Amino acid sequence: MRNENKKPIKAKDKIVAELPLACMDETAAVEFIEKQRWGNMPACPHCGSLNVTKMTDGNGGRNRRFLWRCHDCKEQYTVRIGTVFEDSRLPLRHWCYAFWAACAHKKGVSALQISRQCLITYKSALFLMHRVRYAMTEPNPKQQLKGVVEADETYVGGKPRRGIKDIQIDHRKHNRYVGRGTKKTPVLALVERGGNVRARIVPNVTAKTLGKIMPKEIHPSSRLMTDSFRVYRSIGKNFASHDTVNHEIGEYARGDVTSNTAESFFAILKRGIYGTFHAVSKKHLHRYIDEFSFRWNTRKITDGERITAVIKGADGKRLMYRQPINS
Numbered sequence: 001m002r003n004e005n006k007k008p009i010k011a012k013d014k015i016v017a018e019l020p021l022a023c024m025d026e027t028a029a030v031e032f033i034e035k036q037r038w039g040n041m042p043a044c045p046h047c048g049s050l051n052v053t054k055m056t057d058g059n060g061g062r063n064r065r066f067l068w069r070c071h072d073c074k075e076q077y078t079v080r081i082g083t084v085f086e087d088s089r090l091p092l093r094h095w096c097y098a099f100w101a102a103c104a105h106k107k108g109v110s111a112l113q114i115s116r117q118c119l120i121t122y123k124s125a126l127f128l129m130h131r132v133r134y135a136m137t138e139p140n141p142k143q144q145l146k147g148v149v150e151a152d153e154t155y156v157g158g159k160p161r162r163g164i165k166d167i168q169i170d171h172r173k174h175n176r177y178v179g180r181g182t183k184k185t186p187v188l189a190l191v192e193r194g195g196n197v198r199a200r201i202v203p204n205v206t207a208k209t210l211g212k213i214m215p216k217e218i219h220p221s222s223r224l225m226t227d228s229f230r231v232y233r234s235i236g237k238n239f240a241s242h243d244t245v246n247h248e249i250g251e252y253a254r255g256d257v258t259s260n261t262a263e264s265f266f267a268i269l270k271r272g273i274y275g276t277f278h279a280v281s282k283k284h285l286h287r288y289i290d291e292f293s294f295r296w297n298t299r300k301i302t303d304g305e306r307i308t309a310v311i312k313g314a315d316g317k318r319l320m321y322r323q324p325i326n327s
């Protein structure tokens with residue numbers, strides 16, 4: 001990434017300096033991930049003991065499977081245990097590249113690009129990227145959004161369809177169809193101004209559905225800002241105040257009242273989905289939304305810190321190869 005402030009490279013950006021080697025050499029990749037996950041404390045995941053040693057190949061090099069041995073419980077383990085990569089046979093250097101690419105590119109990186117760069121099959125690359133996205137999901141429980149919170153909704157995806165039965169209705173546009181012959185998925189974004197975004201797929205954008213979600217995600221002391229979509233009217237009563245801008249008369253901001261932050265999140269998400277990924281199936285859309293939310297929520301830290309955050313996010317998220325990855 002461009003160093004916009006022309007400042008000298010800080011210690012935390014050394015992470016980025018180590019990445020090119022970690023993406024080429026398997027030992028460097030394993031040691032990079034060990035350092036990110038464990039720091040200087042490679043504690044045994046079975047019993048917590050620090051009385052552990054790296055196993056060697058007899059010539060002083062690392063064991064072929066990069067095993068560690070615990071002297072207390074006698075178990076062996078590797079850095080993969082208890083993470084999104086535990087059940088993957090893909091070399092960790094490809095995981096390093098995928099983490100790096102997903103963290104450094106604002107609009108994300110496609111499985112096709114990963115497949116070409118790492119010389120792995122498209123199927124393996126898809127598997128890899130879905131798990132990288134899973135590592136990017138925010139763990140529960142979450143804190144409620146506070147202060148000025150913008151809410152907005154949009155429709156994503158959907159290939160053109162023949163026949164009329166798939167057409168959904170956009171309640172925003174006086175019940176006009178959403179595109180012609182399309183079936184799109186509604187997505188809700190709640191953005192704390194200057195803070196985090198919470199974005200998710202919703203079954204519909206009725207007052208009933210959004211009225212269940214928003215009071216859970218947003219603190220009652222917040223100032224809610226939306227456009228003049230009528231479903232927000234009743235929901236707004238849950239918060240300290242509710243201001244709206246009326247897009248229908250060309251109003252997008254009035255003083256500090258605007259939903260532009262939420263709209264810019266959607267703009268990045270859509271440019272990513274249509275530009276980088278071309279087509280995203282409805283089944284996987286929530287993972288892409290998590291990926292874009294992760295990058296938004298970590299926008300104030302460096303690429304290196306973001307990579308550390310996603311590798312730490314890989315912990316405790318073990319997935320089986322064939323396990324469905326719905327949330």
Ligand SMILES: [Zn+2]
Nearest residue numbers: 044047070073
């Ligand atoms: Zn142990």
